[in-house]
Amino acid sequence: VSDWRLALGTLLSVLLPVLITAWCSFQRSRRQLLIRDIFRKSKHDWHYTDLFGQPSYCCVCAQHILRGAFCGCCGLRVCERCLKKADQRFLCKEIMTRGAGAAQGSVPHHWVRGNVPLCSCCVVCRQQCGTQPKLCDYRCAWCQYTVHDDCMVDCLKTEECTFGEFKDLIIPPHYLATINQMRKDKRTNYEKVVPYCRKHWMPVIILANTRSGNNMGETLLGEFKMLLNPVQVFDLSKIAPAKALQLCTLLPCNAVRVLVCGGDGTVGWVLDAIDDMKIKGQERYIPQVAILPLGTGNDLSNTLGWGAGYAGEVPVEQILRNVMEADGIKLDRWKVQVTNKGYYNLRKPKVFTMNNYFSVGPDALMALNFHAHREKTPSLFSSRIINKAVYFFYGTKDCLVQECKDLNKKVELELDGERIELPNLEGIIVLNIGFWGGGCRLWEGMGDEPYPLARHDDGLLEVVGVHGSFHCAQIQVKLANPVRLGQAHTVRLILKSSKMPMQVDGEPWAQGPCTVTITHKTRALMLYHSGEQTDDDASSLSE
Secondary structure (H helix, E strand, C coil): CHHHHHHHHHHHHHHHHHHHHHHHHHHHHHHHHHHHHHHHHCCCCEEEECCCCCCEECCCCCCEECCEEEECCCCCEECHHHHHHHHHHCCCCCCCCCCHHHHHCCCECCEEECCCCCCCEECCCCCECCCCCCCCCEEECCCCCEECCCCCCHHHHHCECCCHHHCCCCCCHHHHHHHHHHHHCCCCCHHHCCCCCCCCCCCEEEEECCCCCCCCHHHHHHHHHHHCCHHHEEECCCCCHHHHHHHHHHCCCCCCEEEEEECHHHHHHHHHHHHHHHHCCCHHHCCEEEEEECCCCCHHHHHCCCCCCCCCCCCHHHHHHHHHHCEEEEEEEEEEEEEECCCCCCCCCEEEEECCEEEECHHHHHHHHHHHHHHHCHHHCCCHHHHHHHHHHHHHHHHHHCCCCCHHHCEEEEECCEEECCCCCCEEEEECCCCECCCECCCCCCCCCCCCCCCCCCCCEEEEEECCHHHHHHHHCCCCCCEEEEEECCEEEEECCCCEEEEECCEEEEECCEEEEEEEEEEEEEEECHHHCCHHHHHHHHC
């Protein structure tokens, strides 16, 4: 009997925790399914978080909460228990006004109670809001104005919203409703619609790549949706740039600005979509492009004054101010045609569009190895620091192995039809912009030798040679100069034998004998931000 009791007690002590764990797991799965169902059917942009970044209170039960759901558009915060009630009780920001608001051409304030931004001031009494440890005070989801509970009066609840500081960047809901009705009536005279006719209106479209660099795209999407109309904010992992840019056709000609949040590859993707708009006859709707650098290299962003990388150090509000203040410039874009050699080669030439640079040699080899490594284990490459560390590893390895030596014996180079005698080199780099290799001014080198000025809008390419990976590293820290081979409108490179690594704007591949021809393709309208320039940038700009 005692043995049976011992066996039964042992069995219960083992089974009971297992059953409790299984029951808790079942309840958690059931709760997650219910939450997902609410998220899917809701008009709110709900997201779940395990820890809010600031003291938060549920908008329904007013209790202090550490985790729960929040709306990325209007800013509501709610605990799991009250999620369904909040979804039914509170409306989200409307991307397009319906009813009387559309006809009147105005939008009332969209007041959200509680969880106001820290250090915000009341528009009535000018005192700080959100200072009490409870659900208190109001914030407008459109203009971002905040008001104390005691200062909130009936006239404020029905007052027309002015859209605040970023009124010149926001696409108002009533505008979209009016345009939608005009399209149904087959009318296209949008010029009389407010704010189309307003002089300084420059609506912005946000295109964010959530897979770029340090994975900040998801956070930025939510912050931009809070400040702007959610219809202006697009996730490029869910919608292609060509489709998102069709919004430009409903907005004033030559007034739209696009902010691309991603790396140089994402910027190239968007510029290709803009070129497609020209082919479709939509040239008058072409927007100007600004960059928020989220990639690894970000050389194009650095050249245009937007910095070498973004890690959240600048508030989103300041980014939008920079976009408003930026100046328009042009960027040369180049056609790179790679034609394979061989008598029986029937394949079409490979054609690329180049914004930054083309190269053959050690830097292309590093990019190729990095690309192959990232394809095998993409989860490891979630940080800009890790990405650069891997580049450093492959660069160090090439210093020892020298896989690209005697390049000058394997290739021929022609600049504007003139054959160039090559010294002993391991790599050739063709530059369109000032920066290369994650922030190095390659054409300038140490800056101690006279050289023709390099620009990204002069229709000229700068061609340089490097002696190897170690030489590249010396140039990076301004201990050496590159081998300047010249400037040209057209570059032709003939790979006579063997297989060599090549890259265009960080997209690498291994290439056999071929002829590479680089010619001018078009010009893109970009935005230049002067606030991020260094002393070197200022001196070159003054020259």
